Structures are given as C-alpha cells and as structure tokens.
Amino acid sequence: xxxxxxxxLLIAQSPPLSFAGxxxxxxxxxxPVLLAIKPPLFFHSIMAVPKxxxxxxxxxxxxxxxxxxxxxxxxxxxxxxxxxxKRLNYSQARQxxxxxxxxxxxxxTERNAKLLVQKMQKRGWIEWRPGxxxxxxxxxxxxxxxxxxxxxxxxxxVSEQSLDAAIQLVQTYSRSHASSRAFIDSILNSINxxxxxxxxxxxxxxxxxxxxxxxxxxxRRTENHLMSHLFNQLVKYDPKNDCYIPxxxxxxxxxxxxxxxxxxxRKNIFFHNGQHCTAEEVGxxxxxxxxxxxxxxxxxxxxxxxALSPYTVEFCFSKPTPHFLAFAASLGGAxxxxxxxxxxxxxxxxxxxxxxxxxxxxxxxxxxxxxxRPHLDAVTMYIFPALYDNEPETAFLAANQLxxxxxPYVEKEEHHFQQQHSMDIGxxxxxxxxxxxxxxxxxxxxxxxxxxxxPHSMIQDIGGTRSILADRVFAQGQSVxxxxxxxxxxxxxxxSNYHGxxxxxxxxxxxxxxxxxxxxxQTLKAEGISVRLHLLPYHELQQLDLEQKADxxxxxxxxxxxxxxxxxxxxxxxHRFLYSHVxxxxxxxxxxxxxxELKTETLLASLQTIETSLCQAHYLLPLYRLKQFALYPExxxxxxxxxxxxxxxxxIWLKRGKS
Numbered sequence: 001x002x003x004x005x006x007x008x009l010l011i012a013q014s015p016p017l018s019f020a021g022x023x024x025x026x027x028x029x030x031x032p033v034l035l036a037i038k039p040p041l042f043f044h045s046i047m048a049v050p051k052x053x054x055x056x057x058x059x060x061x062x063x064x065x066x067x068x069x070x071x072x073x074x075x076x077x078x079x080x081x082x083x084x085x086k087r088l089n090y091s092q093a094r095q096x097x098x099x100x101x102x103x104x105x106x107x108x109t110e111r112n113a114k115l116l117v118q119k120m121q122k123r124g125w126i127e128w129r130p131g132x133x134x135x136x137x138x139x140x141x142x143x144x145x146x147x148x149x150x151x152x153x154x155x156x157x158v159s160e161q162s163l164d165a166a167i168q169l170v171q172t173y174s175r176s177h178a179s180s181r182a183f184i185d186s187i188l189n190s191i192n193x194x195x196x197x198x199x200x201x202x203x204x205x206x207x208x209x210x211x212x213x214x215x216x217x218x219x220r221r222t223e224n225h226l227m228s229h230l231f232n233q234l235v236k237y238d239p240k241n242d243c244y245i246p247x248x249x250x251x252x253x254x255x256x257x258x259x260x261x262x263x264x265x266r267k268n269i270f271f272h273n274g275q276h277c278t279a280e281e282v283g284x285x286x287x288x289x290x291x292x293x294x295x296x297x298x299x300x301x302x303x304x305x306x307a308l309s310p311y312t313v314e315f316c317f318s319k320p321t322p323h324f325l326a327f328a329a330s331l332g333g334a335x336x337x338x339x340x341x342x343x344x345x346x347x348x349x350x351x352x353x354x355x356x357x358x359x360x361x362x363x364x365x366x367x368x369x370x371x372x373r374p375h376l377d378a379v380t381m382y383i384f385p386a387l388y389d390n391e392p393e394t395a396f397l398a399a400n401q402l403x404x405x406x407x408p409y410v411e412k413e414e415h416h417f418q419q420q421h422s423m424d425i426g427x428x429x430x431x432x433x434x435x436x437x438x439x440x441x442x443x444x445x446x447x448x449x450x451x452x453x454x455p456h457s458m459i460q461d462i463g464g465t466r467s468i469l470a471d472r473v474f475a476q477g478q479s480v481x482x483x484x485x486x487x488x489x490x491x492x493x494x495x496s497n498y499h500g501x502x503x504x505x506x507x508x509x510x511x512x513x514x515x516x517x518x519x520x521x522q523t524l525k526a527e528g529i530s531v532r533l534h535l536l537p538y539h540e541l542q543q544l545d546l547e548q549k550a551d552x553x554x555x556x557x558x559x560x561x562x563x564x565x566x567x568x569x570x571x572x573x574x575h576r577f578l579y580s581h582v583x584x585x586x587x588x589x590x591x592x593x594x595x596x597e598l599k600t601e602t603l604l605a606s607l608q609t610i611e612t613s614l615c616q617a618h619y620l621l622p623l624y625r626l627k628q629f630a631l632y633p634e635x636x637x638x639x640x641x642x643x644x645x646x647x648x649x650x651x652i653w654l655k656r657g658k659s
Contacts, residue, residue: 295332375653425559451489
C-alpha cells in the first residue's frame with residue numbers, strides 16, 4: 001500500500017445485496033456509502049455485516065480507488081487543466097498558488113502535481129513560476145483558452161473514438177453558448193462520413209431536451225414528430241386525397257347510428273419488444289387516456305371497448321361519434337405497449353427508441369416493421385441548450401457528420417447547403433380568459449390588448465424564425481382580424497375598467513415563449529398595463545388550474561394536415577390553452593358538431609365560425625407563424641417538411657459513394 005495513502009472508513013447503510021452461493025440467497029452485507037470525505041489517492045473500505053448474520057464471516061476488504069472527478073478511472077491531462085481553470089475562476093491573470101494547494105485541487109500527490117504542471121507547460125496551456133526556497137510563493141497563469149482546450153480534445157476524439165464521444169465531451173464541459181456553436185462550426189468541418197461509419201445515420205443538433213414520449217402525457221411539436229415515428233394508429237390520414245387509409249387496421253366499419261365502430265387488424269405485426277400486436281393492446285392503448293391526457297376528449301363517451309377476437313376490436317359510444325376516424329388517426333390513437341420493465345415507449349413504428357437522455361436521443365430502424373423499412377439505419381438528435389429555434393444564428397458551418405439542421409443556423413450563401421422551407425400551419429397564440437378575471441367581461445380592455453400587441457412589431461423586434469402575422473389560428477380561410485392601431489388601443493384602454501391591476505400571463509419554457517412573453521410584458525408596460533410573467537416547465541404548467549390563475553395564456557397552437565382534427569383538438573385538447581379559457585357556450589357548440597354527421601366542408605365552416613367569433617371578440621389573439629427550415633448537404637436526399645416543421649425520417653436517404 002502506498003505510504004501516503006490515508007485511511008477512510010466507509011459505513012454500510014444501503015439496501016443489502018444477496019450473493020450467489022449463500023444459502024437461500026441470504027444477504028451477506030450492504031454496499032458501502034461514502035460519508036463526506038475528500039478524495040485521497042486511495043480509499044480503504046470496510047464491509048459491515050448486519051447483526052442478525054452473526055455466523056457470517058466478516059471480511060475486511062482493502063482496495064484502491066483512483067479518483068476521477070467523482071468517477072472511477074484515471075483522469076486525462078485536459079481534465080486536470082479544466083479543473084485547474086475552474087479553481088482559478090477561468091482568469092488568465094497571474095495568481096499565487098502553492099504546490100500543496102495545487103495537489104489538493106488536482107486530487108494527487110505533490111510529486112504528480114509537479115509532473116502535471118510540466119506537461120501543461122509543454123502544451124502551452126499554462127505559465128508556472130515556482131517559488132524558490134521555503135516561504136516563497138509559486139505563481140501560475142492560464143495561457144490556453146478553456147473552450148479551445150475542450151474543442152481540441154473533442155476533435156481528437158472524433159478521429160480516435162467516435163462522434164458521440166466528442167459531442168458528449170463538449171456537452172459536459174462547455175461553458176458558453178459560443179463554445180457549443182464553435183463546436184458545430186469547427187469540429188466536424190473536415191470529417192469524412194464514410195470513414196467514420198458504414199450505416200446511414202442522420203445526425204443533427206436541437207435546442208432542447210425531449211420529454212417522455214407518451215401520447216397520454218405530452219402534446220408538443222417535437223415530441224409529436226418523434227412519436228409519429230415510434231407508433232402506428234388503426235388508420236392514418238391521407239392529405240393528398242383527404243381521406244383515411246388503413247394502417248394497423250386493414251378494414252373498419254360503423255353502424256348507422258355512428259355509435260359502434262369495428263376495426264379488423266392486420267396479422268403478424270410486432271411491437272419493438274417482439275410482442276404481437278393484438279386487439280387487447282389496441283383496447284388498452286385507448287383506455288390509457290384519462291382526464292389528464294390531452295386526448296381524453298376522443299374517448300370521453302366511450303361506453304364499451306371489446307376485443308371480439310385477437311384481431312377484431314369494437315368501440316361502442318354512448319353518443320354518435322361520426323368523426324371518430326379523425327381521432328383514431330391522431331396520436332391519441334397511437335397503439336402503445338405498456339411494459340413496466342422499461343421507461344422507453346414501445347410501439348410498432350418504423351423506428352424504435354434506443355437512447356434517450358438529457359444530451360442525446362437516438363432512433364434505430366426497426367427491422368421487423370410491417371411496412372416499408374426506412375432507408376436510414378439511425379437518427380440521432382444531440383441536445384445543445386445553446387441552440388434555439390427562434391434565435392437567428394450564422395455561426396454554423398457545413399459538416400459531414402452533423403448532416404441536418406431544422407433551423408437556419410447556416411448562411412446558405414456561404415455554404416453549399418440544400419434548403420427546404422415552409423410556413424407553419426398553426427401559430428403562436430395568446431388567449432384571454434373568457435371565464436374569469438379582468439378580461440372576461442371587459443370588451444374595451446381586450447380591444448386595447450389587441451391593438452397594442454401588434455405582431456408586425458413583435459416579428460421586427462425579436463426576429464428569428466418568426467415570419468408572418470397570423471390573421472387567424474390556422475393558415476386557411478379568410479382573415480378574421482382588423483388592422484392594429486395603437487391610438488385606438490389607447491382610446492379603448494381609457495374607456496375600459498382597467499385601473500392598474502396586474503394581469504397574470506402564464507406560459508411554458510421553450511419554443512420562444514420566454515422572449516415572446518418578455519416582449520408582451522414590456523409592450524404593455526409602456527402603455528400602462530402591468531403584467532406578471534409565470535414561465536414554467538411544460539408538465540408543471542399542466543398541473544395548475546389555469547382557468548382560475550391565468551388572465552393570459554401564451555403558447556403554440558400546432559397545425560395538422562387533417563383540418564377537421566386540428567379544429568377539434570383546438571377546442572377540446574386539455575393541454576392546449578384554449579380549453580382553459582374558452583367559454584362553456586363555445587365548447588358546447590363544438591361538442592354538438594363532434595356528435596353531428598356533416599360533410600367536411602360544412603363541418604369546417606361551422607368550426608371556423610366559432611373561431612371567428614372568439615378572434616373578433618379578442619378572446620383569441622393569433623400572433624405570428626414560424627418559417628420552418630431544413631438545411632442539409634447535397635447527399636441527403638428526399639427531404640420534405642411535414643405539418644410539424646420536421647421531416648419524415650422514413651423517406652430520407654443518404655447518397656453514398658463517389659461517382
């Protein structure tokens with residue numbers, strides 16, 4: 001044992017472990033837990049035996065643990081430098097630092113600390129002036145930029161290990177947004193895709209992590225897009241022919257009253273875990289939508305659900321449900337296998353989820369998919385919080401490994417990128433509470449808010465991918481709004497019942513809501529209207545009684561290819577803000593349409609009449625539509641944006657090889 005090793009006692013107090021070979025699997029000892037000790041070169045560990053096991057043999061186990069930033073294994077030189085830089089507050093000024101202090105900070109002996117200093121000096125990372133004799137202080141100065149060291153190490157890992165290792169390093173150690181952007185800029189500029197890997201792998205950065213991919217708990221743009229690749233529905237909507245076509249069900253029928261729907265499933269369809277898809281799993285998937293689900297409205301009047309055979313399922317409703325196919329084709333109709341052994345979602349879709357963390361999400365092509373296999377083998381999203389979907393960026397250069405961008409992070413006039421773009425079908429929407437609070441019965445106050453919150457000014461002031469004014473909720477039909485006029489807004493405010501009260505504005509973090517809400521707050525403050533912002537994580541916001549708390553609700557209203565489904569979701573989805581603010585009379589009108597059999601044109605016109613009424617009374621303030629982008633090198637083929645502003649991974653393919 002090293003003579004400088006210091007002994008520490010580790011107390012056993014975790015749940016006991018059982019070991020093979022013990023009679024009846026009797027717990028031998030509990031694993032040790034470290035109690036508030038600084039990391040020495042070695043740890044001495046004593047395994048404690050519970051008193052009840054008096055006949056068991058007590059073994060004292062002594063073993064070395066090399067400290068690595070609270071992980072096992074030896075540290076690399078660059079990690080020592082990063083620790084040192086943090087200790088010096090990243091300052092490049094000359095600072096006093098004794099060898100003893102340095103050794104303590106680097107968790108090593110004084111001899112090894114001196115060796116590390118020599119290596120850092122040779123690399124030009126530091127300047128070190130040792131003190132001469134007893135009592136003389138040593139001085140140190142950082143020469144290398146912290147982020148430059150991180151990126152240089154990441155480049156090394158790309159060539160020696162893998163792209164994932166390099167990206168994880170930058171995600172772990174990056175200090176600034178600029179560092180992440182510089183990583184995208186420089187690390188992959190000269191990488192040859194075919195030298196790194198043989199599979200067709202689509203990789204790209206995104207600005208936020210992804211919530212649990214479960215239709216019963218989430219209804220957001222990115223999550224919806226990903227779930228559309230993991231799950232199938234009984235039927236799917238065909239936008240080209242405006243009809244519903246088979247998916248998991250090859251045939252379906254309804255009775256004359258539209259209260260009974262029967263679906264006949266395809267055979268030999270597998271979930272990602274190898275289990276067969278049968279009527280039992282179909283029924284269980286629909287019944288997962290409780291009152292807190294965004295899709296509860298679709299099964300609210302479901303009276304009975306029966307598996308008539310392994311491949312036949314019957315839905316019986318207490319009220320006519322002539323538009324049930326619109327719901328069945330949505331993510332509310334996604335067929336999910338609930339496996340308690342894994343937290344990953346299990347579907348039957350063309351891709352399965354193979355990795356989901358705060359730094360990366362990976363989809364893997366499902367080899368047993370019942371329909372056409374995707375051309376891609378894998379899709380990986382790398383999570384960089386520094387990137388933002390509503391923030392214009394020009395710092396990202398072409399890269400052969402990060403081969404796809406959903407937002408215009410690259411200036412196309414400087415680089416050889418292909419581009420697809422479209423306008424969002426939905427919009428950023430501000431709803432005013434029609435049920436309670438200051439806005440409910442004050443027509444003049446709502447008029448003032450409408451005139452003050454001019455989307456043209458918002459787009460100009462904030463910029464990014466905010467593109468055009470939204471003149472109604474969905475990008476279809478005639479405009480329902482008049483022109484904004486600040487003077488009219490000021491006149492309306494004077495005639496209102498507003499006397500300086502604080503309006504409560506709620507929204508969720510991400511999707512540009514922070515900057516949008518800030519702009520609204522400052523704009524209204526300039527007109528004498530006080531606003532308090534409440535920006536919460538998505539799931540926290542859904543737990544609140546927004547009907548009582550929120551005067552204003554800000555968020556995205558997603559658009560869909562299926563217009564009928566889009567309008568019903570607008571009114572009924574409990575994760576969309578309109579449900580919390582819209583009046584009971586409006587909801588009743590929409591419910592009557594849900595239960596009434598009408599031609600599509602007549603149904604849409606009736607739904608749009610409700611929307612028009614709410615917009616013209618200024619309970620709904622559509623703000624703007626996003627311009628959606630996909631930027632990619634020439635070898636990425638068959639790219640097209642969907643209603644979510646993302647692309648279909650089942651059709652993309654990579655053109656490999658040189659001509």
